[in-house]
Amino acid sequence: MTAAITLDGVGKRYRLTNDEGLLVKRVLAVGLGRRRRTDLWALRDISFSCAEGDTLGVIGRNGSGKTTLLQLLAGVSAPTVGRVRVVGTIAPLIGVGVGFNPELTGRENVFANGQILGMTKHRIARELEEIVAFSEIEAFLDVPVKFYSSGMFLRLAFAVAIHVRPEVMLVDEVLAVGDLAFQIKCLDRMAELQAAGATIVVVTHNMPTLHRMCRRTIVLDHGVVAFDGLTDEAISIYHDILHLEGAQRNAFDIPESDDGRSVPFVGGATVTCEVIDDSGLPTRVTKSGDALRIRVRVSFDAPVSNPVVGLSVELQGLGSVYMAHLQPGDYRGEHGPDAPLEAVAELENPLLAGSFHVVAVVLDDGHHELGRSTSELFAVTSAAGASGLVNLGARFTIDGRELLPRQLRLTT
């Protein structure tokens, strides 16, 4: 495999001056000897390479040099020292909607934006239908973009960017676009690009996304490479850097739910499972701390006695954070084609912000799996400032006084 990206001893220095970029002031400041210049090395001695077709993750705190790195790879900026070499057509998914003009229609903007990102007119014309279908704005294609909702705007912009199909793709936190369903669509599309052999560099704060997309991840800290290796380790080191060991990190060690299929599968039941609100209607958003209600409905192809229901709450892309099931015999009842089963589980919800889904499983009393179903993704939201994966509800006692801490604020 040849290297698509090679960085060799790369350093990037920004010069900050106090003359506010006015010629008149600069002349005066230099003349009066009042000119001050501060050097800021955003990146220092960065060396790594990335083979064609590989996906490389980049994580680090704000100001660690991630954006500068992407700018260098995109050719927008140049290194102060060292060498940057990128082979192949490059397209940044950095600026979603770059060059979108509010006065122009969606169609016109697709053509303009696509060409800025390096597509030819012919290819855009050929793929227009697909781009539009992906963005779900068919009806508004010939309406000026200024009348779009922000969601429509972002979807269209992202649809264009993701159809550029470059050889080297630079992705910066763009997967935070649109609603959950759209995000999933985007992730699927990225997976297609990976499969098609694109070299991808992903900068993200979203660990599940990182985990899902990259085997290898670089951790940047204060402009230097703090770690370069397997994503799991990278995430762990990143959290060390954040001084946030513990709960968050352990979440990634929980095995994937699919591995847990330890009982033989016999089939014969159709399962649906959804998160519902107080009034029993399906919902996609729940608040941290409020009870989480999950409804499981099962229809059977043949008579079944004493079925067993279990469920697993899974963090998007990572696996189960909680599993529970009844024991055979806990519930006794006869079911069959004319007698479906409905079960509602009420869970405490100490989860903090994140995207989750539920997997429901139905077994017969002999521990054979009759069927399973995965719910739609739902989001857990929590009060501003809350962080981490699970609310452990710490209380401090100082001098006999009990104090409730504010949730620690993450620097993301």
Next chain:
Amino acid sequence: MSATFDLDGDRPPSTPVLDLRGEITPVSALLADLWRRRGLILMLADKEFHSRYRSATFGVLWSVLLPLVQGAVMAVVFTHVVHISVGHGDSYPIYVMVGTVMWAYFSGTLTSGSTSLVDQGAIAGKVYFPRLILPAVSAVSNLPSFVISVLVTLGLMPLFGAAFKPQLLLLPVAMVLFGVLAVAISAICSVAHVYFRDVRYIVQAALMLLLYAAPVIYSLDQPHGILRTLITADPISGPLQLAHYAVFGHAPSLVSALCATGVALVLLTVVTVAAYRRYERIACDRL
């Protein structure tokens, strides 16, 4: 590379390679990228042209009307209020119209071109394309209204008793020369503007002065001595005199004015190449 990318046949025959050692962008890379992405100029110009006039009811009419109105006002003022004659029995209204329409194109292109890099910072800071494309886009997007204004002026000629001469065929050359001059100057200004944000105002002030430092509203026959030499040496005088020559069949100091323009263009090209070699990629650090 994977076959998937080859399917649509749009891949450039040679795989582009970004290879940067230090801040300098090699001139060969500059030119290669410029050639590879040349299609962007027309596309961006088209987009700018459309978005500029879309919400105005009369659209592009305004861009044609404004220089013509300015020319008409000048024609009235300088024939009826202050008397200026360009001699040779040439129609002064046509003379000033030609000058004003040319000037409007030059100054319009320079005004938008010299701030183009900062104005387009949102794009330029995220996607790489040769930065020289931006000033060129200003020149091209002003072209349609420029051509229409020129045609309207030509249409007015018979009304003022000016006959069409075979030299008129040189008018497009003068127009192109204005475009090239405006691009070269705004290319340098647009980089300087990134570092010195008062370049915008310096350009505006300079344009006000330059209007009177070139034979737009007067003839080159009128100033004398050192003043005439200076005005002839003004790079803008070359294409202006060429335009006057095309319309009237004669223009004083045409050759020396064109030589001055030629020398200026060579110098501007050298400075532009040097500036973009140095600042092509690091200018965006300041956006």
